[in-house]
Each structure stands twice: as C-alpha cells, then as structure tokens.
Amino acid sequence: MSDHSVFVIDDDEAIRDSVLCLLRAHGVRARAFASGVHFFDNLPDVPSACVITDVRMPGMDGAEVVRRLKALKGDAWPIVVITGHAEVPLAVQLMKAGVVDYIEKPFEPNRLLEVVRGSFAHLDDLLLHRAEVEVAARRLARLTPREREVFQALVQGRTNKHIANDMQISPRTVEIFRAKVMEKMEADTLSALIRAGLKVAPGYAADAFART
Structure with missing residues (x-):
C-alpha cells in the first residue's frame, strides 16, 4: 500500500492483533504497543507514520497520546482514534x-483501511511539499544579497520602477538582476517565482501570490 508505517496503541491484545493482521494483509508495515507509555518509551525513529490509538488505557489515555504526539511530530504523524x-x-x-478520524469499536475493516490510506496520501503530499521547499531553498542560496533584494521585491508585487527607486539603481539594472533571479531560481514565469517565494518565505510572498 505504501512505504509509510502504522503504529497501533491499544491495551486490548485481541484488538492489537486484529488490527495488525488487517494492515499487514494489505501490505502495510505495522507495529503494536500495549500502552501509550510503552509507545513513547520506544518511540520509533521514522520521519513520518500513521498512529492508531485507543482512548481508554491505563497509565496514559488516548487524549494524552494525541497531545504529546502532536507536540512532538505535528502533522507528520497523523493520528486515528479507535474507541x-x-x-x-x-x-x-x-x-x-x-x-484524522474517530472510529467506534467494533469498526468496519474497510473503514479503517480507508482512513489509513487517506493518512498516507496526506503524508505523501507533505513529503512532496518538503522536497519542493528544499529545492527552492537551495536555489535561493545561489542568489547574491542584491539579487535577494530584487527577488523579495518581485514576489511582493513591486514593479521594476519601484524596485529601481527603492534600491537607487536604474530600471535597466533591475532588469538585469531580474533576469539573473529568474535564471537562478529556475522560474519561467513571475507566477512560478512567487510560488517559490511562498515555499521559502511565505510571509513576504503571500500578498503577491493572492493577486496572481
């Protein structure tokens, strides 16, 4: 189904085993933990995963699992609650x-599988976005300080004339800087440049992007 893993937290051994069998039968890497404490004491070292947790468990309930996991992993570890x-x-x-979802026991196997698939799709989108941000950041690092000024001004929607006035250079020099910025950022259009700006510095690119 995916390269992502699923971690199941439930104090009921029968539930743990049935969820593991269901997931593994559909090609999902899955591992179970008997409690929230056991899970956090042995927190798997992976960048992203889906977690399925029960609510009422001894030692640490599902709400605390959710709170701690969100604080540690954010959206990179989507959480499904079964209860x-x-x-x-x-x-x-x-x-x-x-x-991601709140599913009552006894649950329909297909419902759980569908939620897990949705979580994996979210993770794939998240990883793709992170890869795009890394590419944009590497390209941004190629720019000189003056080219960065022009880049920032462009994604803020400033015209060549305004940029020239602000930087106290000629419009022709702005055009030269602009061409270099477009080349180094590998952007064929201004919209593509703004999108790159959104990835590496969303704060100063957002207004300009909204106008495109």
Missing part, C-alpha cells in the same frame, strides 16, 4: 486536537 466508548464531547475534543 469502544463513544462520547461526543471527547470526540469533539480529539478532532479539535487534530486527529
């Missing part, structure tokens, strides 16, 4: 905390 105790306030609390 035999359907409580609306708790479900709302966990969804607001950022869990």
Whole structure:
C-alpha cells in the first residue's frame, strides 16, 4: 500500500492483533504497543507514520497520546482514534486536537483501511511539499544579497520602477538582476517565482501570490 508505517496503541491484545493482521494483509508495515507509555518509551525513529490509538488505557489515555504526539511530530504523524466508548464531547475534543478520524469499536475493516490510506496520501503530499521547499531553498542560496533584494521585491508585487527607486539603481539594472533571479531560481514565469517565494518565505510572498 505504501512505504509509510502504522503504529497501533491499544491495551486490548485481541484488538492489537486484529488490527495488525488487517494492515499487514494489505501490505502495510505495522507495529503494536500495549500502552501509550510503552509507545513513547520506544518511540520509533521514522520521519513520518500513521498512529492508531485507543482512548481508554491505563497509565496514559488516548487524549494524552494525541497531545504529546502532536507536540512532538505535528502533522507528520497523523493520528486515528479507535474507541469502544463513544462520547461526543471527547470526540469533539480529539478532532479539535487534530486527529484524522474517530472510529467506534467494533469498526468496519474497510473503514479503517480507508482512513489509513487517506493518512498516507496526506503524508505523501507533505513529503512532496518538503522536497519542493528544499529545492527552492537551495536555489535561493545561489542568489547574491542584491539579487535577494530584487527577488523579495518581485514576489511582493513591486514593479521594476519601484524596485529601481527603492534600491537607487536604474530600471535597466533591475532588469538585469531580474533576469539573473529568474535564471537562478529556475522560474519561467513571475507566477512560478512567487510560488517559490511562498515555499521559502511565505510571509513576504503571500500578498503577491493572492493577486496572481
């Protein structure tokens, strides 16, 4: 199904085994933990993964697992909650905390698989975005300080005339800098340049991007 892993946290051995069998039967790398404490004491060293956790467990409940994992990993580790105790306030609390889904036991196997697939798709998008940011950052590092000034001004929507006035250089010199910036950033259009700016410095590129 994917190169990503799934980590299952549940104090019920039968549930752990059934979820592991389901995932592994569909080609998913999966590992189980009997408690939240055991999970964090042996936190797997992987950049991204999907976590499936029960809510009511001894030592550390599912809400605490979610809180700690979000603080440590953010969106890089999407979390799915499964529970035999359907409580609306708790479900709302966990969804607001950022869990991907809240599934009641007994659950439909296809429902869980569908949620896991969605989590993997999110991770693929996240990894692609990170790769694009790294590429844009490497290209930005090629620019000289003056070229960076022009780059920032361009993605802020400044015209050549305004840039020339601000930098106290001629419009022709701005055109030369602009051409070098476009070449080094490997951007064929101004829109492509702005998108690169959004990746490496979203704060100063956002306004200009909204106008394209």
